[in-house]
Amino acid sequence: xxxxxxxxxxxxxxxxxxxxxxxxxxxxxxxxxxxxxxxxxxxxxxxxxxxxxxxxxxxxxxxxxxxxxxxxxxxxxxxxxxxxxxxxxxxxxxxxxxxxxxxxxxxxxxxx
Amino acid sequence: xxxxxxxxxxxxxxxxxxxxxxxxxxxxxxxxxxxxxxxxxxxxxxxxxxxxxxxxxxxxxxxxxxxxxxxxxxxxxxxxxxxxxxxxxxxxxxxxxxxxxxxxxxxxxxxxx
Numbered sequence: 469x470x471x472x473x474x475x476x477x478x479x480x481x482x483x484x485x486x487x488x489x490x491x492x493x494x495x496x497x498x499x500x501x502x503x504x505x506x507x508x509x510x511x512x513x514x515x516x517x518x519x520x521x522x523x524x525x526x527x528x529x530x531x532x533x534x535x536x537x538x539x540x541x542x543x544x545x546x547x548x549x550x551x552x553x554x555x556x557x558x559x560x561x562x563x564x565x566x567x568x569x570x571x572x573x574x575x576x577x578x579x580x
Numbered sequence: 581x582x583x584x585x586x587x588x589x590x591x592x593x594x595x596x597x598x599x600x601x602x603x604x605x606x607x608x609x610x611x612x613x614x615x616x617x618x619x620x621x622x623x624x625x626x627x628x629x630x631x632x633x634x635x636x637x638x639x640x641x642x643x644x645x646x647x648x649x650x651x652x653x654x655x656x657x658x659x660x661x662x663x664x665x666x667x668x669x670x671x672x673x674x675x676x677x678x679x680x681x682x683x684x685x686x687x688x689x690x691x692x693x
Binding site: 472500502504510511512513514517519557561565566567568570571572573 | 611613620621622623624625628630636638670672674679680681682683684685686687
């Protein structure tokens with residue numbers, strides 16, 4: 469079945485550092501790929517998405533490119549802020565009934 | 581306010597009791613989902629629904645029951661709670677023109693003693 473593997477955390481960074489969180493997937497066909505973010509005490513929010521190979525999703529300074537050849541969707545941000553401290557989830561969408569398969573989540577802490 | 585709400589936000593119960601977690605959305609989205617979040621497992625799908633009166637099992641449905649008599653409501657019932665069902669439960673919905681993107685509620689934190 470479909471599955472997502474993402475980099476284990478926790479990750480601790482200083483403000484203005486570069487962030488990358490690795491995500492790889494296994495799926496039949498060509499699913500859509502997502503990054504969701506969960507701030508402390510809240511539900512998940514969509515951060516960005518990409519629906520086909522070579523698409524780049526971007527939002528709030530974060531970017532991720534759908535790489536079919538490496539089955540990857542790594543999340544990057546060039547200069548993180550304290551407010552980026554959260555748990556980040558990579559996910560893919562089942563094409564038949566829109567179920568999402570999530571990675572285990574990566575906790576990111578940004579220190580001032 | 582418009583959106584997706586869950587109640588209660590926090591619940592403590594005892595083993596063997598029945599518990600119902602409520603989920604309500606004001607968007608009239610067709611698809612709704614229930615997930616549980618456990619450390620090290622990310623989110624796992626319990627049940628989902630494509631429309632009123634249509635429900636289907638997800639990855640971890642055992643011990644749970646759902647119903648969807650109205651489009652806007654999707655309650656999740658633990659028929660006889662067990663300690664292994666201690667978790668954070670999230671409800672989500674997706675809109676008809678972009679079914680892949682899900683919108684999540686704030687979650688219910690459940691402790692089974």
